Amino acid sequence: MAHSATHPEDHLLTVSENPRSNLLDRGFTVLVQGVALLVIAILLGITAVVLAYAQPAIAHFGLAFLWSTAWDVPSLQFGALPYIFGTLVTSSVGLILALPISMAVAILTSENFLPAFVREPLAFLVQLLAAIPSVVIGLWGIYVLIPFLLPIGTWLNNNFGWFPLFSTPPAGPGLLPAGVILAVMIIPTIASVSRDVLTVVPKELRSASMALGATQWETILAVMLPAAAPGVVGASMLGLGRALGETMAVSMVIGNSGQITASLLDLGNTIPSLLASQFAEAESPLHIGSLMYLALILFVLTLMVNVAAVLLVRVFGVKV
Protein backbone atom coordinates (compact mmCIF):
# COMPACT_ATOMS: atom_id res chain seq x y z
CA MET A 1 0.00 0.00 0.00
CA ALA A 2 2.82 2.39 0.89
CA HIS A 3 4.00 2.80 -2.69
CA SER A 4 0.64 3.96 -3.95
CA ALA A 5 0.52 6.85 -1.50
CA THR A 6 1.66 10.24 -2.78
CA HIS A 7 5.27 10.86 -1.87
CA PRO A 8 6.15 14.43 -0.93
CA GLU A 9 9.39 14.11 -2.94
CA ASP A 10 7.55 13.19 -6.11
CA HIS A 11 7.73 16.65 -7.63
CA LEU A 12 11.54 16.49 -7.48
CA LEU A 13 11.44 13.62 -9.96
CA THR A 14 10.18 15.88 -12.70
CA VAL A 15 13.04 18.40 -12.44
CA SER A 16 15.75 17.89 -15.01
CA GLU A 17 18.21 20.73 -15.68
CA ASN A 18 20.42 19.26 -18.40
CA PRO A 19 18.90 20.51 -21.70
CA ARG A 20 20.11 17.55 -23.78
CA SER A 21 18.74 14.91 -21.50
CA ASN A 22 15.69 17.10 -21.10
CA LEU A 23 14.92 16.62 -24.80
CA LEU A 24 15.39 12.86 -24.53
CA ASP A 25 13.23 12.88 -21.43
CA ARG A 26 10.46 14.78 -23.15
CA GLY A 27 10.56 12.57 -26.21
CA PHE A 28 10.46 9.46 -24.08
CA THR A 29 7.67 10.83 -21.91
CA VAL A 30 5.58 11.38 -25.02
CA LEU A 31 6.36 7.86 -26.27
CA VAL A 32 5.49 6.21 -22.97
CA GLN A 33 2.31 8.22 -22.61
CA GLY A 34 1.34 7.40 -26.20
CA VAL A 35 1.80 3.67 -25.66
CA ALA A 36 -0.15 3.82 -22.40
CA LEU A 37 -3.00 5.52 -24.21
CA LEU A 38 -2.79 2.74 -26.82
CA VAL A 39 -4.19 0.39 -24.16
CA ILE A 40 -7.32 2.55 -24.02
CA ALA A 41 -7.34 2.65 -27.81
CA ILE A 42 -7.28 -1.16 -27.97
CA LEU A 43 -10.34 -1.43 -25.73
CA LEU A 44 -12.17 1.21 -27.76
CA GLY A 45 -10.95 -0.49 -30.94
CA ILE A 46 -12.43 -3.83 -29.88
CA THR A 47 -15.75 -2.12 -29.16
CA ALA A 48 -15.72 -0.26 -32.47
CA VAL A 49 -14.74 -3.23 -34.63
CA VAL A 50 -17.27 -5.60 -33.09
CA LEU A 51 -19.97 -2.93 -33.33
CA ALA A 52 -19.12 -2.18 -36.98
CA TYR A 53 -19.22 -5.82 -38.08
CA ALA A 54 -22.41 -6.43 -36.11
CA GLN A 55 -24.10 -3.54 -37.92
CA PRO A 56 -25.82 -5.63 -40.65
CA ALA A 57 -27.42 -7.85 -37.99
CA ILE A 58 -28.29 -4.93 -35.70
CA ALA A 59 -29.95 -3.15 -38.61
CA HIS A 60 -31.79 -6.28 -39.76
CA PHE A 61 -32.97 -7.80 -36.46
CA GLY A 62 -32.79 -4.89 -34.05
CA LEU A 63 -33.31 -5.64 -30.37
CA ALA A 64 -35.63 -8.54 -31.23
CA PHE A 65 -32.39 -10.49 -31.81
CA LEU A 66 -32.10 -10.72 -28.02
CA TRP A 67 -35.28 -12.75 -27.54
CA SER A 68 -35.54 -14.56 -30.88
CA THR A 69 -34.84 -18.29 -30.69
CA ALA A 70 -34.19 -19.00 -34.38
CA TRP A 71 -30.69 -19.89 -35.60
CA ASP A 72 -30.96 -21.07 -39.18
CA VAL A 73 -27.91 -20.37 -41.33
CA PRO A 74 -29.33 -21.31 -44.80
CA SER A 75 -32.45 -19.15 -44.37
CA LEU A 76 -30.51 -16.40 -42.56
CA GLN A 77 -32.72 -16.34 -39.47
CA PHE A 78 -30.74 -15.56 -36.34
CA GLY A 79 -31.64 -15.08 -32.67
CA ALA A 80 -29.55 -14.93 -29.52
CA LEU A 81 -31.82 -16.21 -26.77
CA PRO A 82 -30.77 -19.91 -26.64
CA TYR A 83 -27.11 -18.88 -26.50
CA ILE A 84 -27.64 -16.17 -23.88
CA PHE A 85 -29.65 -18.76 -21.92
CA GLY A 86 -26.91 -21.40 -22.22
CA THR A 87 -24.19 -18.94 -21.25
CA LEU A 88 -26.06 -17.74 -18.16
CA VAL A 89 -27.16 -21.23 -17.05
CA THR A 90 -23.71 -22.86 -17.37
CA SER A 91 -22.02 -19.90 -15.67
CA SER A 92 -24.54 -19.95 -12.80
CA VAL A 93 -24.14 -23.70 -12.31
CA GLY A 94 -20.37 -23.20 -12.35
CA LEU A 95 -20.54 -20.38 -9.83
CA ILE A 96 -22.91 -22.21 -7.48
CA LEU A 97 -20.65 -25.28 -7.45
CA ALA A 98 -17.40 -23.31 -7.25
CA LEU A 99 -18.32 -20.91 -4.45
CA PRO A 100 -18.45 -23.29 -1.44
CA ILE A 101 -15.38 -25.19 -2.66
CA SER A 102 -13.45 -21.95 -3.20
CA MET A 103 -14.41 -20.71 0.24
CA ALA A 104 -13.13 -23.95 1.75
CA VAL A 105 -9.84 -23.50 -0.09
CA ALA A 106 -9.60 -19.83 0.90
CA ILE A 107 -10.31 -20.58 4.59
CA LEU A 108 -7.99 -23.56 4.76
CA THR A 109 -5.12 -21.61 3.16
CA SER A 110 -5.61 -18.40 5.16
CA GLU A 111 -6.35 -19.77 8.66
CA ASN A 112 -3.79 -21.59 10.78
CA PHE A 113 -5.42 -25.05 10.82
CA LEU A 114 -2.41 -26.33 8.93
CA PRO A 115 1.23 -25.29 9.38
CA ALA A 116 2.50 -22.78 6.79
CA PHE A 117 4.76 -25.31 5.09
CA VAL A 118 1.70 -27.42 4.25
CA ARG A 119 -0.63 -24.48 3.52
CA GLU A 120 1.58 -22.76 0.96
CA PRO A 121 2.09 -25.80 -1.31
CA LEU A 122 -1.65 -26.59 -1.12
CA ALA A 123 -2.53 -23.06 -2.23
CA PHE A 124 0.02 -23.41 -5.02
CA LEU A 125 -1.50 -26.73 -6.10
CA VAL A 126 -4.96 -25.16 -6.48
CA GLN A 127 -3.44 -22.29 -8.48
CA LEU A 128 -1.71 -24.77 -10.76
CA LEU A 129 -5.11 -25.62 -12.21
CA ALA A 130 -5.41 -22.06 -13.53
CA ALA A 131 -2.29 -22.58 -15.64
CA ILE A 132 -3.70 -25.57 -17.56
CA PRO A 133 -4.91 -24.51 -21.04
CA SER A 134 -8.68 -24.67 -21.42
CA VAL A 135 -8.47 -26.91 -24.49
CA VAL A 136 -6.69 -29.52 -22.35
CA ILE A 137 -9.35 -29.21 -19.65
CA GLY A 138 -11.91 -29.71 -22.42
CA LEU A 139 -10.12 -32.86 -23.55
CA TRP A 140 -10.26 -34.13 -19.97
CA GLY A 141 -13.93 -33.17 -19.94
CA ILE A 142 -14.69 -35.32 -22.99
CA TYR A 143 -12.83 -38.42 -21.86
CA VAL A 144 -13.03 -38.30 -18.05
CA LEU A 145 -15.69 -35.90 -16.78
CA ILE A 146 -18.55 -36.83 -19.14
CA PRO A 147 -18.21 -40.61 -18.52
CA PHE A 148 -18.00 -39.87 -14.77
CA LEU A 149 -21.13 -37.67 -14.76
CA LEU A 150 -23.22 -39.95 -16.98
CA PRO A 151 -24.24 -42.49 -14.29
CA ILE A 152 -24.86 -39.64 -11.84
CA GLY A 153 -27.12 -37.97 -14.42
CA THR A 154 -28.96 -41.22 -15.06
CA TRP A 155 -29.51 -41.70 -11.33
CA LEU A 156 -30.76 -38.13 -10.95
CA ASN A 157 -33.14 -38.58 -13.86
CA ASN A 158 -34.43 -41.94 -12.56
CA ASN A 159 -35.05 -40.73 -9.04
CA PHE A 160 -35.74 -37.02 -9.45
CA GLY A 161 -37.10 -36.97 -13.00
CA TRP A 162 -40.20 -35.12 -11.75
CA PHE A 163 -37.94 -32.17 -10.91
CA PRO A 164 -37.58 -29.92 -14.02
CA LEU A 165 -33.78 -29.62 -13.67
CA PHE A 166 -33.37 -33.40 -14.13
CA SER A 167 -36.36 -34.06 -16.40
CA THR A 168 -34.50 -35.55 -19.40
CA PRO A 169 -32.23 -38.59 -19.59
CA PRO A 170 -28.58 -37.46 -19.76
CA ALA A 171 -27.14 -37.24 -23.28
CA GLY A 172 -23.51 -37.32 -22.19
CA PRO A 173 -22.50 -33.82 -23.16
CA GLY A 174 -24.78 -31.04 -21.90
CA LEU A 175 -25.34 -28.12 -19.58
CA LEU A 176 -24.34 -30.00 -16.41
CA PRO A 177 -20.89 -31.15 -17.61
CA ALA A 178 -20.30 -27.61 -18.94
CA GLY A 179 -21.25 -26.13 -15.57
CA VAL A 180 -19.01 -28.57 -13.69
CA ILE A 181 -16.06 -27.85 -15.97
CA LEU A 182 -16.58 -24.11 -15.48
CA ALA A 183 -16.58 -24.65 -11.72
CA VAL A 184 -13.26 -26.46 -11.99
CA MET A 185 -11.84 -23.59 -14.03
CA ILE A 186 -12.98 -20.69 -11.84
CA ILE A 187 -12.16 -22.22 -8.42
CA PRO A 188 -8.52 -20.98 -8.57
CA THR A 189 -9.67 -17.41 -9.32
CA ILE A 190 -12.32 -17.22 -6.61
CA ALA A 191 -10.18 -19.04 -4.05
CA SER A 192 -7.08 -16.90 -4.48
CA VAL A 193 -8.87 -13.54 -4.45
CA SER A 194 -11.03 -14.61 -1.47
CA ARG A 195 -7.91 -15.74 0.36
CA ASP A 196 -6.25 -12.36 -0.25
CA VAL A 197 -9.39 -10.59 0.99
CA LEU A 198 -9.56 -12.77 4.13
CA THR A 199 -5.92 -12.08 4.97
CA VAL A 200 -6.42 -8.30 4.91
CA VAL A 201 -9.39 -8.33 7.32
CA PRO A 202 -8.07 -6.25 10.28
CA LYS A 203 -6.47 -8.41 13.00
CA GLU A 204 -8.38 -6.48 15.70
CA LEU A 205 -11.67 -7.99 14.53
CA ARG A 206 -10.38 -11.50 15.02
CA SER A 207 -8.76 -10.68 18.36
CA ALA A 208 -11.94 -9.04 19.65
CA SER A 209 -14.06 -12.03 18.66
CA MET A 210 -11.65 -14.52 20.24
CA ALA A 211 -11.41 -12.38 23.39
CA LEU A 212 -15.19 -12.54 23.73
CA GLY A 213 -14.88 -16.29 23.86
CA ALA A 214 -15.78 -17.27 20.33
CA THR A 215 -14.14 -20.38 18.93
CA GLN A 216 -12.06 -20.13 15.76
CA TRP A 217 -14.92 -21.39 13.62
CA GLU A 218 -17.44 -19.03 15.26
CA THR A 219 -14.98 -16.22 14.51
CA ILE A 220 -14.66 -17.29 10.87
CA LEU A 221 -18.40 -17.62 10.35
CA ALA A 222 -19.61 -14.62 12.34
CA VAL A 223 -16.74 -12.14 11.95
CA MET A 224 -14.24 -12.94 9.19
CA LEU A 225 -16.62 -13.95 6.41
CA PRO A 226 -19.10 -11.07 6.96
CA ALA A 227 -16.19 -8.59 7.06
CA ALA A 228 -14.79 -10.04 3.84
CA ALA A 229 -18.18 -10.38 2.14
CA PRO A 230 -17.87 -7.53 -0.39
CA GLY A 231 -14.48 -8.87 -1.46
CA VAL A 232 -15.82 -12.41 -1.72
CA VAL A 233 -18.67 -11.12 -3.89
CA GLY A 234 -16.06 -9.35 -6.02
CA ALA A 235 -14.03 -12.56 -6.27
CA SER A 236 -17.14 -14.47 -7.33
CA MET A 237 -17.88 -11.90 -9.99
CA LEU A 238 -14.33 -12.20 -11.33
CA GLY A 239 -14.95 -15.94 -11.53
CA LEU A 240 -18.31 -15.34 -13.17
CA GLY A 241 -16.66 -13.06 -15.73
CA ARG A 242 -14.21 -15.83 -16.57
CA ALA A 243 -17.00 -18.39 -16.80
CA LEU A 244 -19.10 -16.23 -19.14
CA GLY A 245 -16.24 -15.88 -21.62
CA GLU A 246 -14.81 -19.39 -21.37
CA THR A 247 -14.87 -20.95 -24.81
CA MET A 248 -13.03 -24.14 -25.60
CA ALA A 249 -13.63 -26.31 -22.56
CA VAL A 250 -17.36 -25.52 -22.66
CA SER A 251 -17.59 -25.98 -26.40
CA MET A 252 -16.11 -29.47 -26.08
CA VAL A 253 -18.57 -30.77 -23.47
CA ILE A 254 -21.85 -28.90 -24.01
CA GLY A 255 -23.12 -30.71 -27.11
CA ASN A 256 -23.47 -27.58 -29.26
CA SER A 257 -27.22 -27.55 -29.62
CA GLY A 258 -28.85 -24.15 -29.31
CA GLN A 259 -32.03 -24.87 -27.36
CA ILE A 260 -33.79 -23.64 -24.26
CA THR A 261 -34.47 -26.42 -21.82
CA ALA A 262 -35.21 -26.64 -18.13
CA SER A 263 -33.16 -29.81 -17.79
CA LEU A 264 -29.49 -29.50 -16.89
CA LEU A 265 -28.95 -32.98 -18.33
CA ASP A 266 -29.95 -31.80 -21.81
CA LEU A 267 -27.69 -30.41 -24.55
CA GLY A 268 -27.09 -26.69 -24.87
CA ASN A 269 -24.80 -24.07 -26.32
CA THR A 270 -23.18 -20.83 -25.22
CA ILE A 271 -22.23 -17.60 -27.01
CA PRO A 272 -18.45 -18.22 -26.96
CA SER A 273 -18.90 -21.82 -27.98
CA LEU A 274 -21.11 -20.88 -30.95
CA LEU A 275 -18.55 -18.26 -32.02
CA ALA A 276 -15.79 -20.87 -31.89
CA SER A 277 -17.71 -23.38 -33.95
CA GLN A 278 -19.20 -21.11 -36.63
CA PHE A 279 -17.02 -18.05 -37.03
CA ALA A 280 -14.31 -19.47 -39.29
CA GLU A 281 -16.91 -20.81 -41.73
CA ALA A 282 -19.37 -17.89 -41.75
CA GLU A 283 -19.66 -16.21 -45.13
CA SER A 284 -22.78 -14.09 -45.55
CA PRO A 285 -22.47 -10.64 -43.96
CA LEU A 286 -25.69 -11.27 -42.02
CA HIS A 287 -24.30 -14.50 -40.52
CA ILE A 288 -20.99 -12.81 -39.62
CA GLY A 289 -22.99 -9.83 -38.35
CA SER A 290 -25.14 -12.03 -36.13
CA LEU A 291 -22.07 -13.73 -34.68
CA MET A 292 -20.52 -10.30 -34.07
CA TYR A 293 -23.79 -9.19 -32.46
CA LEU A 294 -23.44 -12.17 -30.09
CA ALA A 295 -19.80 -11.22 -29.43
CA LEU A 296 -21.01 -7.71 -28.60
CA ILE A 297 -23.59 -9.04 -26.13
CA LEU A 298 -20.91 -11.20 -24.50
CA PHE A 299 -18.48 -8.28 -24.43
CA VAL A 300 -20.98 -5.97 -22.72
CA LEU A 301 -22.01 -8.69 -20.26
CA THR A 302 -18.44 -9.52 -19.18
CA LEU A 303 -17.50 -5.83 -19.11
CA MET A 304 -20.27 -5.04 -16.63
CA VAL A 305 -19.47 -8.04 -14.42
CA ASN A 306 -15.74 -7.33 -14.41
CA VAL A 307 -15.97 -3.59 -13.77
CA ALA A 308 -18.21 -4.34 -10.79
CA ALA A 309 -15.77 -7.02 -9.61
CA VAL A 310 -12.69 -4.79 -9.87
CA LEU A 311 -14.46 -2.00 -7.97
CA LEU A 312 -15.68 -4.36 -5.23
CA VAL A 313 -12.32 -6.05 -4.69
CA ARG A 314 -10.53 -2.69 -4.75
CA VAL A 315 -12.36 -1.71 -1.55
CA PHE A 316 -9.96 -4.10 0.17
CA GLY A 317 -6.86 -2.82 -1.55
CA VAL A 318 -6.36 -6.30 -3.00
CA LYS A 319 -4.73 -6.37 -6.43
CA VAL A 320 -6.54 -8.37 -9.05
Add this chain to the structure above:
Amino acid sequence: MTNHHATAEILSEPLSLQRRALSALMMGLTYLLFLVAIIPLGSLLYTIVSQGLPRFSWNVFFHIPAPIGEAGLIDGFGNAIQGSLMVLAVACIISIPVGLLAAIYMAEFGRNSKTAHVIRFVTQVLSAVPSVVVGVFAYGVIVFTPAIEIGGVLLKPKGFSAVAAGVALAVLMVPIIALTAEESLKLVANAQRLGSMALGGSRFQTTFKVVIPQSMAGITTGVLLALSRAAGETAPLLFTAFFTQNWPTGFDHPTPTLPVLIYNFSQSAYTSQNEMAWTAAMVLVALVLLASLVSRLAVRKSFR
Protein backbone atom coordinates in the same frame (compact mmCIF):
# COMPACT_ATOMS: atom_id res chain seq x y z
CA MET B 1 -21.11 -15.87 47.09
CA THR B 2 -23.08 -18.69 45.51
CA ASN B 3 -23.48 -16.58 42.39
CA HIS B 4 -19.74 -16.15 42.11
CA HIS B 5 -19.29 -19.82 42.63
CA ALA B 6 -21.67 -20.66 39.78
CA THR B 7 -19.79 -18.37 37.37
CA ALA B 8 -16.51 -20.01 38.19
CA GLU B 9 -18.10 -23.38 37.53
CA ILE B 10 -19.35 -22.29 34.11
CA LEU B 11 -15.96 -20.84 33.21
CA SER B 12 -14.20 -24.05 34.04
CA GLU B 13 -16.66 -26.13 32.02
CA PRO B 14 -15.63 -27.39 28.61
CA LEU B 15 -17.33 -25.84 25.56
CA SER B 16 -20.88 -26.97 25.02
CA LEU B 17 -21.39 -29.97 22.78
CA GLN B 18 -23.16 -27.80 20.20
CA ARG B 19 -20.24 -25.44 19.83
CA ARG B 20 -17.73 -28.24 19.58
CA ALA B 21 -19.93 -30.02 17.06
CA LEU B 22 -20.06 -26.88 14.90
CA SER B 23 -16.26 -26.69 14.84
CA ALA B 24 -15.86 -30.37 14.03
CA LEU B 25 -18.54 -30.24 11.35
CA MET B 26 -17.10 -27.16 9.66
CA MET B 27 -13.58 -28.57 9.83
CA GLY B 28 -14.66 -31.83 8.22
CA LEU B 29 -16.66 -30.02 5.55
CA THR B 30 -13.72 -27.74 4.73
CA TYR B 31 -11.28 -30.62 4.29
CA LEU B 32 -13.83 -32.49 2.21
CA LEU B 33 -14.46 -29.53 -0.12
CA PHE B 34 -10.74 -28.89 -0.38
CA LEU B 35 -10.30 -32.47 -1.49
CA VAL B 36 -12.98 -31.92 -4.13
CA ALA B 37 -11.01 -28.90 -5.37
CA ILE B 38 -7.82 -30.94 -5.72
CA ILE B 39 -9.30 -34.08 -7.33
CA PRO B 40 -9.78 -32.58 -10.83
CA LEU B 41 -6.13 -31.49 -10.95
CA GLY B 42 -4.94 -34.92 -9.90
CA SER B 43 -7.22 -36.66 -12.36
CA LEU B 44 -6.20 -34.22 -15.12
CA LEU B 45 -2.46 -34.67 -14.64
CA TYR B 46 -2.80 -38.43 -14.30
CA THR B 47 -4.90 -38.74 -17.47
CA ILE B 48 -2.64 -36.47 -19.49
CA VAL B 49 0.43 -38.53 -18.65
CA SER B 50 -1.18 -41.97 -18.85
CA GLN B 51 -2.95 -41.19 -22.15
CA GLY B 52 -0.22 -39.03 -23.65
CA LEU B 53 2.88 -41.04 -22.87
CA PRO B 54 2.20 -44.19 -24.97
CA ARG B 55 2.34 -42.26 -28.23
CA PHE B 56 5.13 -39.95 -27.19
CA SER B 57 8.52 -40.15 -28.83
CA TRP B 58 11.02 -37.50 -29.88
CA ASN B 59 9.69 -37.98 -33.41
CA VAL B 60 6.53 -36.03 -32.61
CA PHE B 61 8.62 -32.83 -32.63
CA PHE B 62 9.99 -33.42 -36.13
CA HIS B 63 7.13 -34.90 -38.12
CA ILE B 64 3.79 -33.71 -39.41
CA PRO B 65 0.54 -35.59 -38.66
CA ALA B 66 0.47 -38.79 -40.68
CA PRO B 67 -2.48 -38.98 -43.10
CA ILE B 68 -5.22 -41.31 -41.88
CA GLY B 69 -5.02 -44.81 -43.32
CA GLU B 70 -1.41 -44.63 -44.48
CA ALA B 71 0.56 -47.13 -42.46
CA GLY B 72 4.28 -46.89 -41.89
CA LEU B 73 4.50 -43.09 -41.71
CA ILE B 74 5.90 -41.51 -38.57
CA ASP B 75 3.21 -39.51 -36.79
CA GLY B 76 3.93 -36.18 -35.13
CA PHE B 77 2.93 -32.56 -34.66
CA GLY B 78 6.19 -30.70 -35.28
CA ASN B 79 4.36 -28.35 -37.64
CA ALA B 80 1.98 -27.28 -34.87
CA ILE B 81 4.85 -26.67 -32.45
CA GLN B 82 6.68 -24.59 -35.05
CA GLY B 83 3.48 -22.68 -35.85
CA SER B 84 2.81 -22.01 -32.17
CA LEU B 85 6.34 -20.64 -31.78
CA MET B 86 5.82 -18.37 -34.81
CA VAL B 87 2.53 -17.02 -33.47
CA LEU B 88 4.01 -16.51 -30.00
CA ALA B 89 7.05 -14.73 -31.51
CA VAL B 90 4.76 -12.23 -33.26
CA ALA B 91 2.76 -11.81 -30.05
CA CYS B 92 5.94 -11.16 -28.02
CA ILE B 93 7.36 -8.64 -30.49
CA ILE B 94 4.18 -6.60 -30.15
CA SER B 95 3.17 -7.14 -26.54
CA ILE B 96 6.48 -6.88 -24.66
CA PRO B 97 7.36 -3.31 -25.74
CA VAL B 98 3.76 -2.12 -25.46
CA GLY B 99 3.20 -3.75 -22.07
CA LEU B 100 6.52 -2.51 -20.66
CA LEU B 101 6.13 1.06 -21.89
CA ALA B 102 2.59 1.18 -20.50
CA ALA B 103 3.94 -0.09 -17.18
CA ILE B 104 6.74 2.49 -17.19
CA TYR B 105 4.14 5.18 -17.75
CA MET B 106 1.93 3.96 -14.91
CA ALA B 107 4.80 3.44 -12.44
CA GLU B 108 7.28 6.17 -13.40
CA PHE B 109 6.34 8.95 -15.80
CA GLY B 110 2.67 9.23 -15.01
CA ARG B 111 3.02 8.06 -11.40
CA ASN B 112 -0.04 9.00 -9.34
CA SER B 113 -1.53 10.96 -12.21
CA LYS B 114 -5.20 10.68 -13.00
CA THR B 115 -4.39 9.35 -16.48
CA ALA B 116 -2.33 6.55 -14.94
CA HIS B 117 -5.26 5.53 -12.73
CA VAL B 118 -7.58 5.46 -15.73
CA ILE B 119 -5.09 3.45 -17.78
CA ARG B 120 -4.62 0.96 -14.94
CA PHE B 121 -8.37 0.50 -14.69
CA VAL B 122 -8.72 0.06 -18.46
CA THR B 123 -5.84 -2.44 -18.42
CA GLN B 124 -7.62 -4.47 -15.75
CA VAL B 125 -10.81 -4.40 -17.78
CA LEU B 126 -8.90 -5.37 -20.94
CA SER B 127 -7.35 -8.33 -19.15
CA ALA B 128 -10.85 -9.66 -18.51
CA VAL B 129 -12.18 -9.38 -22.06
CA PRO B 130 -13.02 -12.94 -23.21
CA SER B 131 -10.32 -14.29 -25.50
CA VAL B 132 -12.89 -15.29 -28.09
CA VAL B 133 -13.96 -11.64 -28.39
CA VAL B 134 -10.32 -10.64 -28.88
CA GLY B 135 -10.11 -13.27 -31.61
CA VAL B 136 -13.17 -11.83 -33.30
CA PHE B 137 -11.54 -8.40 -33.10
CA ALA B 138 -8.33 -9.64 -34.75
CA TYR B 139 -10.46 -11.34 -37.41
CA GLY B 140 -12.26 -8.08 -38.14
CA VAL B 141 -9.10 -5.97 -38.20
CA ILE B 142 -6.62 -8.28 -39.94
CA VAL B 143 -8.15 -11.40 -41.48
CA PHE B 144 -11.10 -9.73 -43.16
CA THR B 145 -9.55 -6.46 -44.39
CA PRO B 146 -7.40 -6.03 -47.54
CA ALA B 147 -3.63 -6.52 -47.34
CA ILE B 148 -1.40 -3.49 -46.78
CA GLU B 149 1.83 -3.38 -48.75
CA ILE B 150 4.32 -0.50 -48.72
CA GLY B 151 7.32 -0.56 -51.07
CA GLY B 152 7.03 -4.27 -51.66
CA VAL B 153 7.05 -5.02 -47.94
CA LEU B 154 3.93 -6.81 -46.76
CA LEU B 155 2.82 -5.00 -43.63
CA LYS B 156 -0.45 -6.77 -43.15
CA PRO B 157 -1.64 -9.92 -44.90
CA LYS B 158 -5.24 -10.70 -45.76
CA GLY B 159 -6.80 -13.97 -44.66
CA PHE B 160 -5.81 -16.42 -41.94
CA SER B 161 -2.21 -15.93 -40.86
CA ALA B 162 0.30 -16.22 -38.03
CA VAL B 163 0.37 -12.41 -37.92
CA ALA B 164 -3.37 -12.18 -37.24
CA ALA B 165 -3.07 -14.80 -34.49
CA GLY B 166 -0.03 -13.02 -33.05
CA VAL B 167 -1.97 -9.76 -32.84
CA ALA B 168 -4.85 -11.50 -31.05
CA LEU B 169 -2.50 -13.09 -28.51
CA ALA B 170 -0.63 -9.78 -28.09
CA VAL B 171 -3.89 -8.08 -27.04
CA LEU B 172 -4.30 -10.80 -24.40
CA MET B 173 -0.66 -10.50 -23.24
CA VAL B 174 -0.35 -6.70 -22.98
CA PRO B 175 -2.50 -6.28 -19.84
CA ILE B 176 -0.76 -9.15 -18.02
CA ILE B 177 2.70 -7.77 -18.81
CA ALA B 178 1.70 -4.18 -18.03
CA LEU B 179 0.10 -4.96 -14.66
CA THR B 180 2.85 -7.29 -13.36
CA ALA B 181 5.67 -5.04 -14.64
CA GLU B 182 4.02 -2.01 -13.01
CA GLU B 183 3.86 -3.85 -9.70
CA SER B 184 7.53 -4.74 -9.79
CA LEU B 185 8.62 -1.24 -10.91
CA LYS B 186 6.74 0.23 -7.96
CA LEU B 187 8.62 -2.03 -5.54
CA VAL B 188 11.82 -0.14 -6.28
CA ALA B 189 12.41 2.29 -3.39
CA ASN B 190 11.84 5.95 -4.19
CA ALA B 191 15.17 6.81 -2.55
CA GLN B 192 16.90 5.03 -5.43
CA ARG B 193 15.21 7.31 -7.95
CA LEU B 194 16.04 10.40 -5.90
CA GLY B 195 19.64 9.22 -5.60
CA SER B 196 19.93 8.87 -9.36
CA MET B 197 18.34 12.28 -9.88
CA ALA B 198 20.64 13.87 -7.31
CA LEU B 199 23.63 12.60 -9.28
CA GLY B 200 22.29 14.42 -12.33
CA GLY B 201 20.57 11.48 -14.02
CA SER B 202 17.65 12.28 -16.28
CA ARG B 203 14.33 10.50 -15.86
CA PHE B 204 15.19 8.37 -18.88
CA GLN B 205 18.53 7.36 -17.34
CA THR B 206 16.94 6.79 -13.94
CA THR B 207 14.29 4.54 -15.44
CA PHE B 208 16.61 2.46 -17.60
CA LYS B 209 19.77 2.37 -15.49
CA VAL B 210 18.36 2.28 -11.96
CA VAL B 211 14.73 1.21 -11.81
CA ILE B 212 14.39 -1.40 -14.58
CA PRO B 213 17.56 -3.41 -13.73
CA GLN B 214 16.24 -3.85 -10.20
CA SER B 215 12.83 -5.05 -11.30
CA MET B 216 14.06 -7.40 -14.02
CA ALA B 217 12.92 -10.51 -12.11
CA GLY B 218 9.38 -9.18 -11.77
CA ILE B 219 9.25 -8.10 -15.39
CA THR B 220 10.48 -11.52 -16.55
CA THR B 221 7.79 -13.11 -14.41
CA GLY B 222 5.09 -11.02 -16.07
CA VAL B 223 6.33 -11.89 -19.55
CA LEU B 224 6.54 -15.61 -18.74
CA LEU B 225 3.10 -15.54 -17.15
CA ALA B 226 1.64 -13.84 -20.22
CA LEU B 227 3.48 -16.23 -22.51
CA SER B 228 2.22 -19.32 -20.70
CA ARG B 229 -1.33 -17.95 -20.79
CA ALA B 230 -1.06 -17.16 -24.51
CA ALA B 231 0.55 -20.50 -25.41
CA GLY B 232 -2.58 -22.37 -24.32
CA GLU B 233 -5.12 -20.01 -25.90
CA THR B 234 -7.21 -21.75 -28.51
CA ALA B 235 -10.39 -19.82 -29.23
CA PRO B 236 -8.81 -16.73 -30.83
CA LEU B 237 -6.56 -18.93 -33.00
CA LEU B 238 -9.46 -20.82 -34.59
CA PHE B 239 -10.35 -17.89 -36.83
CA THR B 240 -7.02 -16.09 -37.04
CA ALA B 241 -4.30 -18.72 -37.50
CA PHE B 242 -6.74 -21.40 -38.71
CA PHE B 243 -4.89 -24.68 -39.31
CA THR B 244 -2.99 -26.75 -41.87
CA GLN B 245 -1.81 -30.34 -41.86
CA ASN B 246 1.57 -29.28 -43.29
CA TRP B 247 4.55 -27.26 -42.16
CA PRO B 248 3.85 -23.52 -41.86
CA THR B 249 4.75 -21.72 -45.07
CA GLY B 250 5.18 -18.19 -43.76
CA PHE B 251 3.83 -15.60 -41.37
CA ASP B 252 1.19 -14.54 -43.92
CA HIS B 253 -0.38 -17.97 -44.38
CA PRO B 254 -2.69 -20.19 -42.33
CA THR B 255 -0.59 -21.64 -39.52
CA PRO B 256 -1.08 -24.83 -37.50
CA THR B 257 -0.78 -24.40 -33.72
CA LEU B 258 -0.60 -26.86 -30.85
CA PRO B 259 -3.87 -25.87 -29.08
CA VAL B 260 -5.89 -25.92 -32.31
CA LEU B 261 -4.37 -29.30 -33.18
CA ILE B 262 -5.48 -30.65 -29.80
CA TYR B 263 -8.99 -29.31 -30.42
CA ASN B 264 -9.23 -30.67 -33.97
CA PHE B 265 -7.86 -34.08 -32.99
CA SER B 266 -10.20 -34.30 -30.00
CA GLN B 267 -13.15 -33.84 -32.38
CA SER B 268 -11.80 -36.39 -34.85
CA ALA B 269 -13.58 -39.68 -35.51
CA TYR B 270 -10.25 -41.55 -35.66
CA THR B 271 -8.89 -43.07 -32.46
CA SER B 272 -5.30 -42.54 -33.56
CA GLN B 273 -5.91 -38.79 -33.73
CA ASN B 274 -7.76 -38.79 -30.40
CA GLU B 275 -4.74 -40.47 -28.84
CA MET B 276 -2.39 -37.99 -30.49
CA ALA B 277 -4.46 -35.16 -28.99
CA TRP B 278 -3.45 -36.43 -25.54
CA THR B 279 0.23 -36.57 -26.48
CA ALA B 280 0.03 -33.01 -27.82
CA ALA B 281 -1.79 -31.98 -24.63
CA MET B 282 1.00 -33.52 -22.57
CA VAL B 283 3.64 -31.53 -24.47
CA LEU B 284 1.62 -28.31 -24.19
CA VAL B 285 0.95 -28.72 -20.46
CA ALA B 286 4.62 -29.53 -19.82
CA LEU B 287 5.68 -26.33 -21.59
CA VAL B 288 3.05 -24.17 -19.91
CA LEU B 289 3.68 -25.54 -16.41
CA LEU B 290 7.41 -25.12 -16.86
CA ALA B 291 6.93 -21.45 -17.77
CA SER B 292 4.59 -20.74 -14.88
CA LEU B 293 6.78 -22.66 -12.43
CA VAL B 294 9.85 -20.66 -13.45
CA SER B 295 7.88 -17.43 -13.15
CA ARG B 296 6.61 -18.33 -9.69
CA LEU B 297 10.09 -19.19 -8.48
CA ALA B 298 11.33 -15.88 -9.86
CA VAL B 299 8.63 -14.07 -7.88
CA ARG B 300 9.55 -15.84 -4.67
CA LYS B 301 13.20 -14.93 -5.17
CA SER B 302 12.66 -11.25 -5.96
CA PHE B 303 9.80 -10.40 -3.62
CA ARG B 304 10.92 -12.73 -0.83
